[in-house]
Amino acid sequence: MAGTPEARVIITHSRSLMALVAAHSLSKKNIEIIGADTVDLTFLSFSKYVKANFTYGSYFDDEEKFIQELEKNILKYKPINEIPYLLIPSHTETPIISKYKARLEKHIIVACPDYESLNQLHPKDKFTDTVKNLGIKYPQTLNSKKIPNEANLKFPVLVKPIDCSGGKGITKVENKADINKVIKDIENEFSQSSIIQELIDGEDYCLTVVCKEGEILASAAYTNIQRFPCKTGAGIIREAIKPETFLESATKLMKAVNWTGIAEIDYLWDKKAEPYILEVNPRFGGGMFQCIESGIDFPLILYKIFTKQDIKISETGSFTIGTKTKTPILWLFAALDEMLNDEEDFQVIENAWQKAKAELKAGDLYHAIIDFKNEIIENFDFSDNIEKFQKTFSKALEAKNELINKDDPLAVFGLLFIISSLIKHKKLPAEILR
Numbered sequence: 001m002a003g004t005p006e007a008r009v010i011i012t013h014s015r016s017l018m019a020l021v022a023a024h025s026l027s028k029k030n031i032e033i034i035g036a037d038t039v040d041l042t043f044l045s046f047s048k049y050v051k052a053n054f055t056y057g058s059y060f061d062d063e064e065k066f067i068q069e070l071e072k073n074i075l076k077y078k079p080i081n082e083i084p085y086l087l088i089p090s091h092t093e094t095p096i097i098s099k100y101k102a103r104l105e106k107h108i109i110v111a112c113p114d115y116e117s118l119n120q121l122h123p124k125d126k127f128t129d130t131v132k133n134l135g136i137k138y139p140q141t142l143n144s145k146k147i148p149n150e151a152n153l154k155f156p157v158l159v160k161p162i163d164c165s166g167g168k169g170i171t172k173v174e175n176k177a178d179i180n181k182v183i184k185d186i187e188n189e190f191s192q193s194s195i196i197q198e199l200i201d202g203e204d205y206c207l208t209v210v211c212k213e214g215e216i217l218a219s220a221a222y223t224n225i226q227r228f229p230c231k232t233g234a235g236i237i238r239e240a241i242k243p244e245t246f247l248e249s250a251t252k253l254m255k256a257v258n259w260t261g262i263a264e265i266d267y268l269w270d271k272k273a274e275p276y277i278l279e280v281n282p283r284f285g286g287g288m289f290q291c292i293e294s295g296i297d298f299p300l301i302l303y304k305i306f307t308k309q310d311i312k313i314s315e316t317g318s319f320t321i322g323t324k325t326k327t328p329i330l331w332l333f334a335a336l337d338e339m340l341n342d343e344e345d346f347q348v349i350e351n352a353w354q355k356a357k358a359e360l361k362a363g364d365l366y367h368a369i370i371d372f373k374n375e376i377i378e379n380f381d382f383s384d385n386i387e388k389f390q391k392t393f394s395k396a397l398e399a400k401n402e403l404i405n406k407d408d409p410l411a412v413f414g415l416l417f418i419i420s421s422l423i424k425h426k427k428l429p430a431e432i433l434r
Helices: 017-027 063-076 094-099 124-134 176-190 244-256 288-294 298-306 313-317 330-339 343-361 365-379 382-397 409-425
Strands: 007-012 031-037 050-055 085-088 141-143 157-161 171-173 194-198 203-212 215-228 234-241 261-269 276-281 324-326
Touching: 007 017, 007 063, 017 031, 017 288, 017 298, 063 094, 085 298, 124 141, 124 194, 124 244, 124 276, 157 176, 171 176, 176 194, 203 244, 203 298, 215 244, 215 288, 215 298, 215 313, 234 288, 244 261, 244 276, 261 298, 288 298, 288 324, 298 313, 343 365
Parallel strands: 007 031, 007 085, 031 050
Antiparallel strands: 141 194, 157 171, 157 194, 203 215, 203 261, 215 234, 234 324, 261 276
């Protein structure tokens, strides 16, 4: 980056693709980027557009220590000249940073909603109380700690952790007998209570808005044309749609809580009646790259709001319907998930792998590959399954990959975090599923 930068921005949770998208957006405007996270192997640590990176402790383990270490590094990287200096949280640390916003703003501009506003919409049980009082259409929702009479629940229902992202922990419960076990499982796994939500017919839609004192300055909407996991997971192939259908309720909600900052709002809609609002994520959503590719550069608009700069009409009104994007790796997992949709399919793969693994351990790579292939061919029902795979694969071919950037090729090595999580925990990290 040549010359004096226009500003310096710290982006937290730099392992996330949303952080990388924001870094790419802002660096194009001669803004210097500092990455921050609890781990070293992140997308921003490999990006050529990032000047430096630092680590801090997990706020899950020690909230005060997290803030202390964040504050220490904010002072360390504070510019010596009088350029704007911002902190932009990109993931689930946003509520904690908002809570300590006044303390941090002694040293840096904190570009997220005030805690008074955020606390009315997050976590999910607070959101339910707020929309109910505003008369906004939403699914019937109960806090698991306050169920007056389980017999009044109309099954099936969805049980969700009150503060998780990316579809984590969401469970469809078919009957009264199973609900207490699911609630207990969520409490054990996530250390939090749940909400129980009416199951509504319709498709998923996401509206992203950026606001100043409750006024929506820009908006973008998309639908998830593929999810992973396919039933309840995050969107991984997306398509831009008109936002107008969702703006009436979003405008009422953002104004009521006097929101300043980014919000990603989830809806269910059957294209007939008014859409149901499901939740508000007080941060960059998983579709941030989708929004930018469609014409609305939310990180830049957010930066301008908090640095009190004029926002051009061209920056808020140029939105292209039909734009498609995909999340790296997960779109392929989704294609496989569509194909391997029952226990018999998985068992064929498992049996073939066990035989191949024994040969690999013996050093016989050639026969391991050949026998694995033959086992699949002999026992797998391709006639029904390959069509499902091809359907998802064809969707993905049309969509732009949010990680592949020819101007920043080394950022792809941020996938090492994903690989290490798969090896260590046998599952994808939440930052990818978001």
